[in-house]
Amino acid sequence: MIAKIQVKIVEGPLSKPFEWDASDEHVGAVLTFEGIVRREEAGRDLKSLRYDAYEPMTQNELQKLSTKIAQEFELIALYVEHSVGIVRVGEISFRLTLTSSHRAEAIAACDAFIIQMKETIPLWKTPLYSDG
Amino acid sequence: MTLKILLFGPQAMLAGRQEIVLEVSDTPVSASEVLNLIAKELPQLSSSLGNSRLAIDHEFADPKQIVPFDSEVALIGMVSGG
Numbered sequence: 001m002i003a004k005i006q007v008k009i010v011e012g013p014l015s016k017p018f019e020w021d022a023s024d025e026h027v028g029a030v031l032t033f034e035g036i037v038r039r040e041e042a043g044r045d046l047k048s049l050r051y052d053a054y055e056p057m058t059q060n061e062l063q064k065l066s067t068k069i070a071q072e073f074e075l076i077a078l079y080v081e082h083s084v085g086i087v088r089v090g091e092i093s094f095r096l097t098l099t100s101s102h103r104a105e106a107i108a109a110c111d112a113f114i115i116q117m118k119e120t121i122p123l124w125k126t127p128l129y130s131d132g
Numbered sequence: 133m134t135l136k137i138l139l140f141g142p143q144a145m146l147a148g149r150q151e152i153v154l155e156v157s158d159t160p161v162s163a164s165e166v167l168n169l170i171a172k173e174l175p176q177l178s179s180s181l182g183n184s185r186l187a188i189d190h191e192f193a194d195p196k197q198i199v200p201f202d203s204e205v206a207l208i209g210m211v212s213g214g
Contacts, residue, residue: 035214051213052140054138054140054187054190054206054208057187057190057206060190060191061192082213094213114214117213117214118211118213118214119211120211121211121213122140122187122206122208122211123211123212123213124141124210124212124213125141125212125213126141126142126145
């Protein structure tokens with residue numbers, strides 16, 4: 001089975017989540033992870049993060065990683081969104097939604113995706129501190 | 133021959149610029165040789181280059197891959213998505 005995959009690079013914070021296909025009767029688990037900009041970074045008070053991408057490579061590599069993870073963990077669908085530009089404290093910069101038949105595959109796939117994304121995908125964040 | 137390399141994120145900050153232009157005397161030059169040239173030109177990046185890769189025209193390059201002089205070359209390192 002070929003998984004449904006969707007990759008989006010979004011300017012600024014993320015808002016509305018993907019809507020997974022509720023009509024798919026093979027789905028037994030839906031897992032969504034959201035990365036949120038937290039107040040403290042390296043012991044300093046953070047105002048926001050600035051994310052930079054290298055397009056179209058960032059989008060292409062996210063697509064490759066999504067396909068690899070979906071196949072490896074036999075997912076039904078994988079939706080990923082990542083911000084570029086400024087994301088303030090409390091706002092969402094990353095969202096990964098996975099659907100699978102059972103929870104174990106979705107949980108393992110979520111962790112594997114994030115670990116590999118942080119090692120290979122051309123995305124960079126720069127902290128912008130409250131005190132400059 | 134000269135080769136322009138795009139820099140991003142912390143490596144661009146450490147270098148104080150978003151691109152460098154390397155003078156390449158021995159051609160053809162491989163991706164791993166370009167990383168060595170970057171280390172000589174920008175020693176402040178040396179510690180991060182072991183975990184960095186070159187991208188040629190938006191695709192990751194293998195270490196032995198020859199870098200065409202008319203390609204878009206980028207240093208991909210110190211990534212931090214999520």
